């Protein structure tokens with residue numbers, strides 16, 4: 001984690017839970033000042049005192065404020081600037097989950113986040129005398145996919161995600177050198193959970209059932225029992241106190257003296273993910289051969305929990321969320337998911353250590369004088385043109401491009417990119433060229449090397 005030497009942060013909803021943990025973390029990482037805003041004065045004072053005890057007075061301030069009142073929120077921004085003379089980070093984190101108070105929830109969870117973002121631009125922006133900065137909006141996993149037990153909460157979080165993705169590229173925001181990002185955590189063991197289970201929804205029983213099968217994340221500050229005080233959680237085994245790279249469950253893979261054959265270079269003794277020879281040489285995939293599990297034997301019969309049951313009776317561990325969602329198991333958002341760019345388009349990406357290549361979504365939206373809309377695309381390492389439109393259904397003949405097609409409109413259309421990007425799970429499906437005559441067959445990998453290459457007809 002980068003250090004925060006000399007930075008000043010505002011954190012709304014910082015008296016408790018996630019916000020309090022953020023405050024503690026920023027102070028641990030040498031922030032110059034953390035300015036907590038919260039409606040709960042008692043909890044705010046308690047947190048102020050405990051953080052002062054831990055980090056020393058002077059670096060932490062608390063101000064009682066209801067984020068729904070933008071003028072009061074602005075007053076707090078001004079006060080923070082008055083106290084520290086600078087502002088670098090704004091965490092719009094305050095939120096509630098109460099499906100009975102729908103308007104209130106939207107006001108706090110969404111409207112206040114929007115207003116807080118624009119205040120941040122106003123007070124941190126380079127065109128307004130600031131040095132630029134970062135806005136971190138707390139959304140949720142349910143801002144990325146539906147959650148039937150808390151529809152309005154999910155709507156508020158989807159709103160944050162949509163707003164953040166859009167405002168981040170607003171010209172005024174870019175020119176003010178303010179970055180805007182959102183975080184989408186899964187369930188975290190905070191007061192919000194107990195309050196929700198007490199009075200936030202009528203689906204208490206279902207919520208409890210959900211919690212029973214979901215690993216809850218812990219905030220660092222309230223749970224010093226986690227991995228000897230560590231809040232690090234491994235996304236491979238869900239254990240605490242180590243990262244995935246050091247995960248004990250991977251050690252046998254690292255030793256890799258198990259007779260397995262590498263899909264990348266063909267050598268025995270390591271699997272492709274540990275291959276150093278084939279790295280960054282995508283064309284070598286042409287030599288990839290489907291493994292011993294081929295033909296009908298490899299047809300996925302069904303997905304059970306985290307296993308893919310092949311017709312052969314073999315069980316493969318499913319490592320991607322796409323398959324887990326098909327099985328009705330909602331994927332775990334503790335995977336290393338972040339934003340990235342494909343061309344000009346912001347995409348959600350997964351850093352998948354089980355995969356040796358680059359994967360792009362198999363259906364893309366294109367807008368050209370010859371073909372428009374959603375298309376199935378083959379992913380090739382170095383095509384001679386970025387986009388090649390072949391004789392697919394709907395493609396216009398070479399001598400008949402759309403006479404009214406207009407480049408600038410197409411650019412605008414592409415800017416409305418989120419639609420085809422919103423299905424995060426598709427990004428983890430792996431496409432491999434199989435070296436067949438026409439070179440267009442897609443093989444989709446759903447398990448670990450080397451026994452998991454499915455035949456071409458599997459979707």
Ligand SMILES: NC(=O)C1=CN([C@@H]2O[C@H](COP(=O)(O)OP(=O)(O)OC[C@H]3O[C@@H](n4cnc5c(N)ncnc54)[C@H](O)[C@@H]3O)[C@@H](O)[C@H]2O)C=CC1
Pocket residue numbers: 012013014015016017018019037038039040043065066067068093094095096108138139140141184185186187188189190191192193
């Ligand atoms: N706990 C969880 O499982 C998850 C929580 N989140 C989000 O994280 C954020 C923080 O939640 P938690 O720390 O879990 O909850 P929490 O209840 O522990 O903390 C929320 C804080 O926001 C404050 N707050 C509420 N309304 C406010 C208002 N009108 N003005 C100012 N402050 C107000 C509360 O007083 C409280 O201190 C929320 O936006 C929540 O939706 C996201 C994903 C998972």
Ligand SMILES: CCCCCC(=O)/C=C/C=C\C/C=C\C/C=C\CCCC(=O)O
Pocket residue numbers: 097139140141142147150153185186187188192193196197207208210211214330
């Ligand atoms: C509504 C759950 C969304 C994920 C976490 C969140 O944003 C806020 C949760 C606050 C309280 C939830 C109380 C019970 C939730 C029970 C199960 C959630 C399962 C979430 C999931 O990842 O599917």
